[in-house]
Amino acid sequence: MSDFILRLDDVHTDIGQYHILHGITLDVPEGGVYVLLGRNGAGKTTTLRTIMGLWRARAGAIVFRHHDITALHTSDIARLGIAYVPENMGVFGRLTVEENMRLASTTGRFNDDRLGRVFALFPAMEKFWTKPAWSLSGGQKQMLAISRAIIERREMILIDEPTKGLAPAIIRAMIDAFREIAQETTILLVEQNFLFASSLGAGVSVIDDGRIAHSGEMSALAGDKALQTRLLSLSLDAHQ
Amino acid sequence: MTDTAIPSNPPADRARTGRMIVYGVAGLIGLALMFAPFLFPDVRSGQVAARICIFIVLAASYDLLIGYTGIVSFAHTMFFGLGAYGVAMALKGMGATWGAIALGGSAGVLAAIVLAVLIGVLSLRVKAIFFAMVTLAAASVMAVLASQLSDFTGGEDGIVYSAPKLFSPATKLLTTDDGKVAKLLGVSMNGKIAAYYFVFLSCLALFYVLNRIVRSPLGTVLEAIRENDLRAEAIGYRVVAYRTSVFVIAAVIAALAGAVWAVWLRYTGPETTFSFAIMIDILLMVVIGGMGTMVGAVIGVVIMNLAQFYLKDLMGAAAEATSAVPVLPQLLDPDRWLLWLGLLFILLVYFFPAGIAGTLMKKGSH
C-alpha cells in the first residue's frame, strides 16, 4: 500500500454534459516516471485535471499518500506537494521568468543551491531571468514550466505532454532533465511521443475512451509491437 | 442531460400542465387586449392596454437577444427611441399625414440598422460583457444627445404633435342615422378605437414575426450558439455574423414599436423612450416572465404593470401600519416599490433563473 504514492479508484468525471472518464483505476508507484499513454481525446488530460481538482470527479476516489484528495480544493492539493505542468504550460506571459519562479516558491524566496541546480538543468532560465515570459521560445517556456515545478522539492509532478511541438534536440535535453528530476520525486507523465515516453517510464498505463485499457511494465510494452499496435495504433510513432 | 433516455412520466405531465397554464394565461391576456376598449372603456385603461401591447413587443424582441442569443444589450430603448423620434419629428415637420409616419418610421428604422451594425461589428467579436458595456455607453450618449439637441428633438420637453385624422377622438368611425357617433356595446366608435386597434394589430404582427423567427432554422442556430459558441464556430457557423444580424433584427423591431408608440402617444420625449428606467423595466419583464420563451414576455409585461399598481398600494398600507417604527416607513413608502421589486428580482435570478414561464414549462435553467 505504502509503495503507491497516488491511487485512483474508479474515477468518473463529467465535463458539462459530456461523460469523459468512465472509471479510471490507477496505481502510481513511489519514485521514477510513470507514463499515461493514449490517443487524442482518450481522457489523459482530464485525468490529470481531475487529480489536481480542476475538474471534479463525479464518483470514485483519489488518494495521495494517505490523504483523500478527491474533494479537496486545487490549492490545497498543490500544497500537499503536487506540482502541475499543464499542456499549455501555464506560463504567465506578462510576468518575468524570475516572477514566474518566485510564485512557484512557497515562501517567495529562493534556495541558492536549488536555484543553481535548476540553472544547471536549464541554462536558458538564468539567461532570460529578467525577461518577460512571453518573449521565450516554445521550448524555453516548457523549461520554465518545469523549472517552476522543481524549484522546491515536490512529492509528485504531473506533466501533460511536455514534448508537444518541440524540436528533437530539445526533446533529448528534456529526457536528461527528467531522468535527473525523477531521482528525487515521482513524475506522472502524459505523453503521445512513445519514444520519449518509453525512454523514461518504468510503469505505464494506457487510457482508451475514459478507461484504463492496459497497465504494466514499460519494458514489456516497448518490446511488444503487436500490443502497441492494438492499444495505441502507435506503431508509426514508435518507428520514427 | 443526455442519459435520461426514458423520461419518467410525472415530470412530463407536470411540464404539460405548466405549458397549458402558461399558454392559457397568455391567451387570456391576448383576448383581454383584443377586446380592451370594450372591457375597460375608461381612458386610463386604454392607455395601459396600449402600453402593454407596445411593451410586449419590446420585451419579446429583447428576449430574442438575451434569451435566444445570450446577448446582453442596454441599447434596446435607444432603438425604440430612434423609431419614436423619427415619427415624431416627421409628424411635427410635415404635418399629420400617413406619409410622414412612413417616412419618419423608415428613417428611424434606418438609423437603428446603421447603429446596430456599427455596434455589432465593433464589439460582438469580444465577450458578452464587453458588449453590455458598449451598448450601455452608446445608449446613454444617445439619451443625452436627445435632451441636448433641443432644436431637433425639443430637448427635455420632447415633441408634441398630432396623429393622422383617422386617430383623432373627434373622428366618427361609425355613425348613427342622425350623424352622431355610433356606440357598440356602449363604447363610442371614434378615432380612439381606430388608434388602439392600429397599436394592437401592429404589435400583434410584430409579435407574430418574432415567434416565426425563433421557430425558424435561424432560431435553432441561435440556440446552438448560445449553448456553446466555440463549438458552433467550430461546426462552421459564423457566430459574429449571426449575432450581429439578430442584434439588427431586434433593433428594427424595437424601432418599429417605437414608431407605433409615437403615433399613439402623440408625444415623444426622452422620458418616454430613451430613459434607462425603461431599459431596466424591459430587462425585468423578460427575466421575470422567462428568458428564451417569447410567451414569457407577455406574462412579464403584465406582471410588471400589475406590480406597479398593486405593490404600491400594498406598500402604502404597510407604511401606514408601521408609521410608529423608525426606518420602516421610508423603506415601505410606495415610491420605493422598486426596492422590493429589486429584491424579488435578485431572489428570482438566484432560485428561478428560468423565470415564471420557463419554470412552469420546465425549460430548464441555463
Next chain:
Amino acid sequence: MNASTLFARVGGVNALPVLLMIIALPLIGSYSSWVTLTVAGLAMGMMIFLMASGLSLVFGLMDVLNFGHSAFISFGAFIAASMLALMPGFVGSSSVALNFLALFTAIGVASLFGLVAGWFFERVIVKPVYRDHLRQILITIGALIVAEQIILATWGGNPVAVPRPAMLEGSFIIGDISIEIYRVFAFGLGLAVFIVLYLVLNRTRIGLLIRAGVEDREMVEALGFKIDRLFVGVFMVGSALAAMGGAMWAGYQGLISGALGGELMILVFIVVIIGGLGSIEGSLLGALLVGLLGNYVAFLFPKLSLASNMLLMMAILLWRPWGLRPALKL
C-alpha cells in the same frame, strides 16, 4: 522611420493624453483657458480613475463585471457629504489642520464603507454566480436597483449640498491663469493612489499574485494559492476606491443627486473599455483621455461633451479592439 515606430518612440499610447493637450492648445486659442481646462480635465480624469481602477481589476482577475459598482460611487458621495455636514466647525474653520481632518475623515469613512460593503456585496451577491455572465449582469443590476432605492430612502430625492473645507475653496492665481485648489488636490490624491496601487501590484507578493491571476486563474490555484480570498480583497479595495472617487466627486460638484452614480458609471465604462481590462495603467490612461477630452469639448462644443467620449471609444475600439493597454484579451 515610419509613423508607427515614431509613435512608439515618443511613448506609444502613453503619450496620447499629452498629444491631446498639444492639439487642444491652438483650438482653444487662449493660453489661460487652456491651462484651466487642462487642470480640470486632469482632476476629473484622476477621480474617474479612482472609480474605474477597481472595476477593471475585479474584471481582470475574476471575469466578473459588477454593474452595481456605481452604487459604491453614489454611497461614497453621499456619505462624504453627510460626514462633512456633521463637522461644520472643522469644515468652516480657518485652521488648515482642522480642514484636512474633516476632509480626510469624510473620505476615510466613505472608503471604509466601500470596503465593508464590498465584502458584503462580494460574498452575498457576486459569489453565488461566479462564471455565469448573464446571471452576474442580472444580479448586479438587481443589487444596483436596490442600492439606488436605499440611497433615495436615506437621503431623499432632492439634491444634497456638499460643504467644502474652507482651504480648498478658491484658486491659485498665477498671472491671468487661475487654478482651482480643489482640482489640484483631487489630482494629487488620484496620483498618490495610482502610485500606491502601482507599487503594490509590481513590488509585492500580493501584487504578483494578482497580476498572475489576471492572466491565468487556474494556474495560480495549481501553484497552491486560494484565488477566492485574493479576489475578495481586490473586490473590497475596488469598492473602497469607487467610494473614495465618489467622495472626491461630491466635493468637486458641491451639489449631488441620486443620479450621480449612474451618470459617472457611463464614463467609468468608457474608461475601462478605452484603457483595456485588467490593468490600472490602462485605466489611468483612459481616465485622463476621457477627462481631458470631456473638458476641451465642453468648452469648444458644449453640447457634444459626452458624445465626444463615445466617439473616442468607438475610434479606439476600431483601432485596438481590446483597448489601449489591456492586461488580458478576451
